[in-house]
Amino acid sequence: MIPLIEVRDLHYTYLPGTPLxxxxxxxxxxxxxxxxxxxxxGPTGSGKSTLLQHLNGLLRPQAGQVLVAGxxxxxxxxxxxxxxxxxxxxxxxxxxQLFERYVADDVAYGPLQxxxxxxxxxxxxxxxxxxxxxxxxxxxxRPTFSLSTGEKRRVALAGVLALEPQxxxxxxxxxxxxxxxxKLLASLLAHWCAQEGRAIVWASHSMDEIARLxxxxxxxxxxxxxxEATPRELFAEPELLAAYGLEVPAVTWVLQELAxxxxxxxxxxxxxxxxxxxxxxxxx
Amino acid sequence: xxxxxxxxxxxxGQYLPTGSALHRLDPRxxxxxxxxxxxxxxxxxxxxxxxxxLVVVILLLAVARIPLGHALRGLRPLWPFFLLLLxxxxxxxxxxxAVAAGSPALWQAGRFVVSSAGITALVALWLRMVALVLLLxxxxxxxxxxxxxxxxxxxxxxxxxxxxPAHELALVLVxxxxxLPLLAREADRLVKAQAARGADFxxxxxRIVQRVRKTFPLLIPLFVIALRRAEExxxxxxxxxxxxxxxxxxxxxxxxxxxxxxxLTTAAALATMLLWLDLRPLEAAVLRIF
Amino acid sequence: MxxxxxxxxxxxxxxxxxxxxxxxxxxxxxxxxxxxxTVMHVPAIVGAVLEGPLVGLIIxxxxxxxxxxxxxxAPTGPGDAYFQNPLVSIIxxxxxxxxxxxxxxxxxxxRSWRSALILGLVLLLAGGAIGIAYGTPTFxxxxxxxxxxxxAALTLAxxxxxxxxxxxxxxxxxxxxxxxxxxxxxxxxxxVLSAIGWLTSHGWxxxxxxxSVLLAVGLTNGIPEIVAAVLITVAVVAAWRQIEFGxxxxxxxxxxx
Numbered sequence: 001m002i003p004l005i006e007v008r009d010l011h012y013t014y015l016p017g018t019p020l021x022x023x024x025x026x027x028x029x030x031x032x033x034x035x036x037x038x039x040x041x042g043p044t045g046s047g048k049s050t051l052l053q054h055l056n057g058l059l060r061p062q063a064g065q066v067l068v069a070g071x072x073x074x075x076x077x078x079x080x081x082x083x084x085x086x087x088x089x090x091x092x093x094x095x096x097q098l099f100e101r102y103v104a105d106d107v108a109y110g111p112l113q114x115x116x117x118x119x120x121x122x123x124x125x126x127x128x129x130x131x132x133x134x135x136x137x138x139x140x141x142r143p144t145f146s147l148s149t150g151e152k153r154r155v156a157l158a159g160v161l162a163l164e165p166q167x168x169x170x171x172x173x174x175x176x177x178x179x180x181x182x183k184l185l186a187s188l189l190a191h192w193c194a195q196e197g198r199a200i201v202w203a204s205h206s207m208d209e210i211a212r213l214x215x216x217x218x219x220x221x222x223x224x225x226x227x228e229a230t231p232r233e234l235f236a237e238p239e240l241l242a243a244y245g246l247e248v249p250a251v252t253w254v255l256q257e258l259a260x261x262x263x264x265x266x267x268x269x270x271x272x273x274x275x276x277x278x279x280x281x282x283x284x
Numbered sequence: 285x286x287x288x289x290x291x292x293x294x295x296x297g298q299y300l301p302t303g304s305a306l307h308r309l310d311p312r313x314x315x316x317x318x319x320x321x322x323x324x325x326x327x328x329x330x331x332x333x334x335x336x337x338l339v340v341v342i343l344l345l346a347v348a349r350i351p352l353g354h355a356l357r358g359l360r361p362l363w364p365f366f367l368l369l370l371x372x373x374x375x376x377x378x379x380x381x382a383v384a385a386g387s388p389a390l391w392q393a394g395r396f397v398v399s400s401a402g403i404t405a406l407v408a409l410w411l412r413m414v415a416l417v418l419l420l421x422x423x424x425x426x427x428x429x430x431x432x433x434x435x436x437x438x439x440x441x442x443x444x445x446x447x448x449p450a451h452e453l454a455l456v457l458v459x460x461x462x463x464l465p466l467l468a469r470e471a472d473r474l475v476k477a478q479a480a481r482g483a484d485f486x487x488x489x490x491r492i493v494q495r496v497r498k499t500f501p502l503l504i505p506l507f508v509i510a511l512r513r514a515e516e517x518x519x520x521x522x523x524x525x526x527x528x529x530x531x532x533x534x535x536x537x538x539x540x541x542x543x544x545x546x547x548l549t550t551a552a553a554l555a556t557m558l559l560w561l562d563l564r565p566l567e568a569a570v571l572r573i574f
Numbered sequence: 575m576x577x578x579x580x581x582x583x584x585x586x587x588x589x590x591x592x593x594x595x596x597x598x599x600x601x602x603x604x605x606x607x608x609x610x611x612t613v614m615h616v617p618a619i620v621g622a623v624l625e626g627p628l629v630g631l632i633i634x635x636x637x638x639x640x641x642x643x644x645x646x647x648a649p650t651g652p653g654d655a656y657f658q659n660p661l662v663s664i665i666x667x668x669x670x671x672x673x674x675x676x677x678x679x680x681x682x683x684x685r686s687w688r689s690a691l692i693l694g695l696v697l698l699l700a701g702g703a704i705g706i707a708y709g710t711p712t713f714x715x716x717x718x719x720x721x722x723x724x725x726a727a728l729t730l731a732x733x734x735x736x737x738x739x740x741x742x743x744x745x746x747x748x749x750x751x752x753x754x755x756x757x758x759x760x761x762x763x764x765x766v767l768s769a770i771g772w773l774t775s776h777g778w779x780x781x782x783x784x785x786s787v788l789l790a791v792g793l794t795n796g797i798p799e800i801v802a803a804v805l806i807t808v809a810v811v812a813a814w815r816q817i818e819f820g821x822x823x824x825x826x827x828x829x830x831x
Contacts, residue, residue, distance in 0.1 A: 058476050089480040096470070097477040099504040101812070104824030109501070112826075113482035122826060141823040145508070145813050159481060235506060369655070376781040416646065452577050456632055460593065467587075467594050495603055496802045500809060502600060503613070506591065507620065507810040508651025514587035518580040526579055 004069060004089070004167050004199050005032040006053060011063035011084040012050055024050040026223040027064065032167060032199050037190070039231070040203040043245045047223040048171075048203050054141045055169050055201060073114035081232070085114065090167035092172045095152035103147070104129070107158045114163070127256040132158035132169030133188050154188070161192070168192070169201045174209060175240035186213060211270035212234060219244070232268050251275045299428040302349040306426045310544040311435035318423040324558035325415050331404055332563035334411040340554055341418045348426050355421045357412065366413060373409055377402040425457030429461045438538045459517070463510065470509050474502050577628055585629045588617040589636035596640055603802060611799045614641075615670050616806050619758035622671035622680050623751055623811055630671015638664030656770045657664040659779060666765030674758035699726040726764050748808060748819045755807040756800050763796040 004211065014022045024047045032038050042048050053059045054066050057073050057080035066073040068083050100106035104125055111121040129136045132154040132211070139186040153173075160168070173189065174182040190213065193200045204210055210217055211231045219227040219234065221244045227234060235241070235248040238256060247253065252269055255278065259267045266278040301307060306314065319342075325337045345355055379399040383389045387401035427435070437454030444450045478501040595601025595614045602610040618637060622630025642664055645657035657663040671730055680692060767788045773779040812819060821828070 053476065056480055058479060081484075084480055084482060089477075091473055091477045091480075094477065096509055097474060097505055099501050099813075101809075101818075101823035104826050108826040109483075110481040113484065118826070125826060140827055143816065143818055145816050163482065163492070193652075327778065372781070413625050420646070439799055452582055453632070455582050456586045456589065456636070460590040460636060463587045463590035464593060467590055468598075471594065471598070471600060492605065492798045492801050493805065495605070496805045498604060499600075499613075499806075503806055504809050506600075507617075507812055509590075510587040510591055511584065511624075511814055514578070514583045517587075518583040521579050521583070 001033050002070075003031045003033050003067075004197075005030070006067040007031070007051075007054070007064070008067070009064040010051070010054060010061050012047075012054070012059060012064060013062060014050075016062075019130055023099050024223055025054075028220070028223070028225055030218055030225065030228075032201060034166075034197050034199055035193070036215040037200045037202055038208040039217035040201060041205070041207070041210060041217060041246060042220035042221060045222075046220045046244075048220055050218065052089065052169050052171055052201070052203055055167070056089040057083040058089070073102075083116075085163050086165055087167045087169060088160035088163055089169045090157060090160055090171065090173060091154075091173060094156035095149055098144045098152055098155060100144055102140070103142050103155050104136070105142055106144055106155055107162050110159055110163045121162075124164065125158075128158040128162035131161050131188065131192055133184060134158060139282070150177050150184070153177070153181075154185065157185075157188075166197055167199045167201065169203075171203045172205065173202065174204070174206070207235070207247055207249040208251075211252065219246075231270055235270065236268055298351055300354075301428075304347060304349040305543075306344070306348040306547075308543075309547050310438075310538055311427055311431040311538055312438045312538060313540070313544045313548045313551075314423070314427045315432065315435040316439070317547060318419055320551050320555035321558070322413075322416060322419050324555040325412055325419070329408050330406070331408045331411065331561055332566055333558060333561050334408050334415065336561070337558050338411055338415040338418070340558070341415050341422065341570070344420065345422055347423060350422065350425050355418055358416055366410070369413070370406055370410060373406055374398070374402065377405060396540040406480070430458075432539060433457050433461065439443060459514075463513070466513070467506065467510055469480050471506055472500065474505055478502065581625050581629050584615050584625050585621060585632040585636075588621045588629075589633045592617040592633060593635040593640045596634060596637070596644060598814050605798055611795055611802060612797070613802050613806060615667070615762045615799075616755070616803050616810075617757060618667065618670040619674040619755050619803060621788070622675040622757060623754050623807070624814070627672040627675040630666050630675055632666040632671075634670045635664065637670075638667035641667065655781060656773075659769075659773065661773060662766055662769040662779075666762060670758045670761050673761045674754040676752050677757035678754035681753045683744060685774040697731055700731040701784055703727040705747075726760075729760055747817060748812065751811050752804045758807075759796070759800045759803040763792055764797065767792050 006027055010025050010028040010030075011023075012025040014024055015061070015117070022266055023131050028047070028051055030038075040048055040051070051060065054061060055068070057066075057068075057078070060080075061074040061237050064074070069086055071078055071083065071276070073080070073083065098106050100109060107125045108121050111124050116124070125140075126136045129139060134151070139151075139155075144152065147155065147182060171190070174185055178184065186209070189200060192198065202210070202214060214231055217227075217229060217231055218225050219229075219241075226244070227237075227240065235252045238253070240250050241248060248256065249270060251272055251274075252267070255265050255269050255275055256267045258265050265282050266274070269275045269278060309317075321337070321340065327335065328334060328337070342352065345352060377399075379389075379397045379402045382399040382401035383397055385401075387399045389397050390400050390403060391398040433454055436457065437450055440448060440450035440453070483501055592614050595612075601614045603613065604610050608738070614637060615634075618630050618633040622631040638660070639655055642660055643661065644652040654786075703726070725747050770779070770783055771785050771788045774782040775785075811817070
């Protein structure tokens with residue numbers, strides 16, 4: 001399978017040559033294949049943001065390579081703007097970036113900036129709003145600043161989806177939402193990713209999210225990839241995670257504690273349903 | 285904080301806590317001292333006095349244990365501006381009147397004359413600029429933002445009795461200083477977020493309305509974010525019992541100690557000396573050598 | 575004059591924006607021929623419209639202090655020598671907010687007899703200024719100063735007339751905000767340039783600048799700056815106060831080319 005994104009031995013230093021020099025990435029390797037949700041976890045300062053910003057060409061690698069659909073971003077000739085149509089990046093609290101008076105106009109901003117014809121832009125806006133759970137008939141003419149945080153966030157998502165990227169890179173997409181909002185957004189994103197030739201890179205501090213949604217996880221610390229594994233493999237090593245100030249998902253922790261107390265339960269549990277199953281097993 | 289960073293740090297703004305005697309002074313004295321010496325330098329025009337002033341500033345930097353190299357490096361990005369300013373001064377100086385008043389003409393090209401008085405004024409201007417920049421570096425190195433706000437508020441507090449809202453204004457300053465790095469980060473984030481959507485702020489548009497519209501994705505969210513954060517902060521402050529400036533006690537009490545008074549008088553003395561010294565006879569002697 | 579916590583904090587936050595706009599390229603909109611127009615005065619206008627003249631004044635003060643200090647710290651050209659003088663950099667900027675607020679309040683409810691009276695007085699003042707400038711020997715043979723006075727008086731008159739003429743209910747609020755932006759920008763431009771002109775003509779500031787140059791600068795920079803200030807102020811205030819105006823609905827879906 002050809003990876004959608006490939007990162008090879010990526011290095012990046014902020015403000016080189018000044019007293020404030022900081023080495024953010026020290027040789028990071030990462031792959032994203034079509035159809036998967038790749039989780040990215042790590043303590044603050046691990047270089048997560050820096051890495052994310054390399055994936056859509058906001059930052060150019062200083063050493064190493066970042067390949068997006070075969071194109072090497074470290075090449076001076078690479079058209080970074082074109083790359084940003086393939087890889088859509090959504091920062092934390094993306095609802096802060098809305099500025100147009102009406103929802104549809106904000107969603108249309110991206111495609112219009114790329115010079116697409118109006119008719120196509122209208123089509124894309126409709127599709128993007130639907131994919132983001134904002135039916136156009138209801139939301140197109142709503143004033144942006146009168147929406148709730150959850151709705152605004154989905155407008156921001158629609159704005160990126162309107163560019164029809166292949167990969168979505170998300171920084172804490174569910175942070176600050178209420179449980180209903182989180183559930184809604186997570187299902188919308190999973191649904192989007194299930195379609196042909198798409199993938200998501202999902203950076204988060206919430207282990208529960210990662211456990212539930214990610215197919216593979218990269219643990220980043222001090223600018224390097226410390227571990228790459230499936231969630232089940234990764235959360236079976238609570239000591240490793242603790243060494244970097246991270247925890248396992250709540251459910252996993254409960255069962256690991258129960259196991260430590262001597263009960264015969266599975267510990268490779270990630271979600272509530274699995275926990276229930278193994279506890280019911282125990283009680284039989 | 286990256287190539288997209290919108291805030292460039294100059295060494296002028298860097299606080300250096302070297303723990304020197306100057307750092308331990310009351311912040312009001314630090315501010316006042318620098319202001320006094322600075323004003324003296326602003327007013328005088330004699331080359332020798334300004335040279336002496338420059339020496340005084342360098343000595344002060346030494347007392348504050350600020351490495352001279354570091355301070356001078358802060359001058360480097362300013363060189364092009366200095367040169368431009370000096371060039372302008374050279375062109376606009378009334379050379380011909382000076383020559384008519386007796387100053388020797390040093391160079392002539394057609395109708396353009398360069399008088400000795402003009403050159404002297406130029407040197408004086410350059411010395412003053414360098415001295416003032418170094419003085420400013422000194423101030424920001426020995427006092428950080430909080431010190432300066434305490435100093436300003438402390439100096440204005442006596443005026444509070446006649447209704448001047450010193451405390452409130454100082455608080456505005458504190459809020460502004462806290463919001464600056466915050467908003468700079470948000471602006472950075474906005475630039476990146478909109479760029480991720482294909483925004484292109486660089487290319488010039490057509491008419492003025494279009495060009496202004498191009499800045500909307502940056503400016504409007506910035507204002508909204510700032511206003512929202514401000515409201516949140518105000519609510520938080522009120523929730524913690526903040527009711528206003530009258531009768532507030534302070535956690536940090538500014539009290540002048542003998543060392544502070546000594547430093548203040550020294551600064552005043554230096555400033556007065558610089559203000560009143562007339563080194564023209566010395567200057568004339570030096571000029572005669574040329 | 576009592577100032578609330580909310581006003582203090584908003585003044586600080588908007589003041590910080592003004593400083594940020596001045597210290598980075600965010601506050602400069604490139605215009606033709608390499609000239610850039612600034613929008614650093616907009617926070618003062620926004621602050622005045624949202625929270626009152628005191629907040630506007632404080633933001634203007636912060637803007638002015640920064641402008642003055644920046645002229646010393648990072649002079650970018652000979653023009654900075656003028657801004658090192660507080661009469662040029664600080665005092666005019668303190669007036670932006672109060673003037674904007676005044677115009678905002680006056681043009682908001684033009685039908686009230688009190689505001690109509692004030693606007694009428696403004697018209698009278700403008701007429702008087704023109705009369706003095708051209709009828710009496712106050713300005714001597716200083717044609718430039720006369721032109722400046724004429725310009726300022728005519729604009730004042732236009733604003734007053736606009737205020738008196740506003741009848742549309744919904745548009746009233748937005749038009750008032752726009753008028754405040756115009757007034758605020760004018761205050762900035764006119765007072766700053768006048769200060770430079772006045773100080774240099776008396777020799778207190780060098781190098782001297784002829785009034786005609788100041789007028790030219792005022793027109794070429796001032797008019798685009800007014801346009802920019804109106805657009806930004808209206809957009810920001812409408813977004814913050816959630817005021818809807820103009821045609822309802824997204825532009826993208828409207829049936830036009």
